Amino acid sequence: MRGYIGVDVGSVSTNVVAIDDEGNVIDKVYLRTQGQPIKVVQEGLRAIAAKCSDIEIAGAGTTGSGRRLASVIVGADCVKNEITAHAVAASHVVPGVQTVLEIGGQDSKIIILRNGVVIDFAMNTVCAAGTGSFLDHQATRLNIPIEQFGDLALKAEVPVRIAGRCAVFAESDMIHKQQMGHRIEDIVCGLCEALVRNYLNNVGKGKDILPPIVFQGGVAANAGMKRAFEKALGETVIVPEHYNVMGAIGAAILAAEEVKRRGTGTLFRGFDVVDEEFEARSFECKGCPNRCEVINIIRDGDTIARWGDRCGKWEAL
Amino acid sequence: MKVTFPHMGNLYIPLRALFENLGLTVIVPPKSSKRTLTLGTRNSPEFACLPLKVNVGNFIEAFELGADAVVMAGGVGPCRFGYYGEVEREILEDLGYNFEMFIIEPPQGRFREVLHELGRLVGRVTASQVIHAVRIAWEKLSSVEALERLAAKVRARELQKGSVTKALAQALKDIDKAETLGEIRTARLDGLSTISGVPQREDYTPLRVGIVGEIYVVLEPFVNLDVERELGEMGVEVERSIYLGDWIGLHVIKDMLRFGRGSLKRVKRLASPYLQHFVGGHGIESVGHSVEYARKGFDGVVHLAPFTCMPEIVAESILPRVSKDLDIPIMSLIFDEHSADTGVVTRLEAFVDLISRRRSRLGNLGKDTGDVSYAGLYRR
Numbered sequence: 297m298r299g300y301i302g303v304d305v306g307s308v309s310t311n312v313v314a315i316d317d318e319g320n321v322i323d324k325v326y327l328r329t330q331g332q333p334i335k336v337v338q339e340g341l342r343a344i345a346a347k348c349s350d351i352e353i354a355g356a357g358t359t360g361s362g363r364r365l366a367s368v369i370v371g372a373d374c375v376k377n378e379i380t381a382h383a384v385a386a387s388h389v390v391p392g393v394q395t396v397l398e399i400g401g402q403d404s405k406i407i408i409l410r411n412g413v414v415i416d417f418a419m420n421t422v423c424a425a426g427t428g429s430f431l432d433h434q435a436t437r438l439n440i441p442i443e444q445f446g447d448l449a450l451k452a453e454v455p456v457r458i459a460g461r462c463a464v465f466a467e468s469d470m471i472h473k474q475q476m477g478h479r480i481e482d483i484v485c486g487l488c489e490a491l492v493r494n495y496l497n498n499v500g501k502g503k504d505i506l507p508p509i510v511f512q513g514g515v516a517a518n519a520g521m522k523r524a525f526e527k528a529l530g531e532t533v534i535v536p537e538h539y540n541v542m543g544a545i546g547a548a549i550l551a552a553e554e555v556k557r558r559g560t561g562t563l564f565r566g567f568d569v570v571d572e573e574f575e576a577r578s579f580e581c582k583g584c585p586n587r588c589e590v591i592n593i594i595r596d597g598d599t600i601a602r603w604g605d606r607c608g609k610w611e612a613l
Numbered sequence: 614m615k616v617t618f619p620h621m622g623n624l625y626i627p628l629r630a631l632f633e634n635l636g637l638t639v640i641v642p643p644k645s646s647k648r649t650l651t652l653g654t655r656n657s658p659e660f661a662c663l664p665l666k667v668n669v670g671n672f673i674e675a676f677e678l679g680a681d682a683v684v685m686a687g688g689v690g691p692c693r694f695g696y697y698g699e700v701e702r703e704i705l706e707d708l709g710y711n712f713e714m715f716i717i718e719p720p721q722g723r724f725r726e727v728l729h730e731l732g733r734l735v736g737r738v739t740a741s742q743v744i745h746a747v748r749i750a751w752e753k754l755s756s757v758e759a760l761e762r763l764a765a766k767v768r769a770r771e772l773q774k775g776s777v778t779k780a781l782a783q784a785l786k787d788i789d790k791a792e793t794l795g796e797i798r799t800a801r802l803d804g805l806s807t808i809s810g811v812p813q814r815e816d817y818t819p820l821r822v823g824i825v826g827e828i829y830v831v832l833e834p835f836v837n838l839d840v841e842r843e844l845g846e847m848g849v850e851v852e853r854s855i856y857l858g859d860w861i862g863l864h865v866i867k868d869m870l871r872f873g874r875g876s877l878k879r880v881k882r883l884a885s886p887y888l889q890h891f892v893g894g895h896g897i898e899s900v901g902h903s904v905e906y907a908r909k910g911f912d913g914v915v916h917l918a919p920f921t922c923m924p925e926i927v928a929e930s931i932l933p934r935v936s937k938d939l940d941i942p943i944m945s946l947i948f949d950e951h952s953a954d955t956g957v958v959t960r961l962e963a964f965v966d967l968i969s970r971r972r973s974r975l976g977n978l979g980k981d982t983g984d985v986s987y988a989g990l991y992r993r
Contacts, residue, residue, distance in 0.1 A: 379966075
């Protein structure tokens with residue numbers, strides 16, 4: 297059987313999937329990036345390799361903010377931005393999808409599709425209020441495991457109103473409500489509603505949000521957020537089975553497309569990469585006052601990639 | 614007296630020529646860099662927008678090279694920039710620098726003040742000296758922009774990534790060095806032919822994107838993280854809505870000579886279904902130019918603004934309607950002191966994906982094949 301690998305290296309999580317020719321997920325891994333993207337990509341591949349012993353890997357794709365780094369490690373056929381990757385995965389899983397709501401660790405985006413084609417998108421520009429990191433932070437502060445956060449919200453009776461525009465204002469509002477004696481469930485639910493309000497007014501501003509609506513990204517695990525979206529939009533919101541690895545699925549589908557288009561075989565370097573020694577070393581170029589921080593990616597003693605320079609002097613090896 | 618001025622794209626080339634030909638010693642600040650930004654943000658109010666911070670950094674770095682006079686533009690209307698000259702004077706004085714400041718307000722009928730300020734700067738000069746200096750500076754400005762325009766077109770087709778950028782940099786250097794009108798023209802022609810001689814992909818029709826927004830962010834690649842080049846290297850032909858030659862022609866010369874401000878009027882007329890008032894800065898232009906790009910059949914518009922820029926916030930809230938009415942994708946990008954370009958590149962890539970899918974669909978109307986590939990449109 298043939299399979300395709302997709303790797304999504306995000307700020308908070310790194311996901312690796314293997315899909316078959318039809319785009320069905322063979323296996324998936326969701327790991328925390330924890331500031332060590334190289335190690336985590338290798339770890340993810342190792343876990344996937346265990347399930348793929350009898351599968352011929354015919355292509356690999358990477359996406360996410362660490363897509364470039366991941367691409368030199370795995371040998372990617374396709375390196376693609378996460379907006380396109382998410383859109384491709386969503387329209388694969390829910391054919392005819394018209395709206396994709398995606399909330400990840402540091403980004404939130406909305407993608408509008410018509411007839412399977414992206415016609416509009418937006419991404420949070422200057423503020424991370426309402427993204428996964430903020431929810432994570434609040435869960436820690438309230439001493440609630442993030443996995444239970446959403447279910448707690450569903451138990452609310454009288455959601456309180458929380459300021460949603462700014463994480464700092466939201467936090468001070470939450471502390472205030474908590475000191476006034478409101479129930480924790482009501483506060484958590486209020487927070488979900490505030491984040492949804494902020495999302496729709498900020499990222500979703502002026503967009504035609506039509507069903508089917510797919511909600512994906514790590515935050516889609518939060519049942520409270522799903523319900524808050526449904527309440528605000530008055531529509532059913534679909535959370536796909538593999539909601540938290542949709543970027544990686546998209547990257548794998550794109551890699552499959554690319555390999556077919558090119559017809560010269562995959563650049564995937566094989567699962568042996570999990571045992572290779574990768575090292576990233578940086579230095580400050582003193583060629584001009586920009587003082588670019590140049591990154592060297594070193595594999596088993598050889599420099600295999602370099603980037604970070606504005607002028608392109610170092611990028612060519 | 615050693616004169617300096619803030620950086621804004623390649624404006625230093627004509628400005629250096631102007632002041633030197635008026636008999637002044639010029640100190641061009643080092644190109645804006647991380648150090649400039651660090652100096653600027655450390656010494657500026659937090660709530661000011663990015664242009665002020667980079668200006669302050671430029672001035673401090675020029676003082677370090679011995680400058681002791683600053684020329685700065687003023688402004689009118691709701692944009693804060695109009696007052697930045699004064700604010701910068703105060704900041705730099707507080708830092709203990711000894712310098713003279715010359716703030717050139719846009720004329721708008723008050724020529725005496727402008728001439729007085731200019732007279733204070735250059736001292737006694739003959740009329741023919743002034744005419745000569747202005748001619749040289751104008752020739753350099755229009756040469757610089759002719760080269761920039763051509764580079765933005767050819768870059769989309771270059772075979773070797775970076776070759777146009779390299780050719781452009783060399784041509785700009787030659788223009789900067791040229792002293793006489795003849796030398797400038799030679800440098801310009803040489804530059805134009807080197808750029809168009811760069812090996813190019815044939816049988817390729819690039820996507821076309823217009824860049825609108827606040828003038829400083831649009832013109833200064835250090836601040837906009839090289840949006841023009843990024844797009845170009847993704848195979849997109851870029852046109853800026855703002856070229857300084859146009860802008861000076863519009864605001865200074867035509868104003869001075871009191872003949873019709875044709876092009877501004879046109880932009881205002883185009884913007885008028887959406888915005889009828891002057892909102893400061895380039896707010897109305899951003900809207901008007903977006904309409905213009907849509908009418909000219911561009912594939913998309915990218916709108917640039919510094920964080921907290923009021924005029925552009927007004928434009929940003931209007932652009933989604935323009936986009937819907939005229940069926941043209943528009944994306945706004947906001948810049949502050951961040952240097953990580955990943956976020957910007959991600960958005961640009963996705964935007965290019967969107968417009969290229971859109972074009973291939975429009976191009977195949979009626980025979981929608983549905984199998985246009987997202988992958989492999991461009992490499993990075």
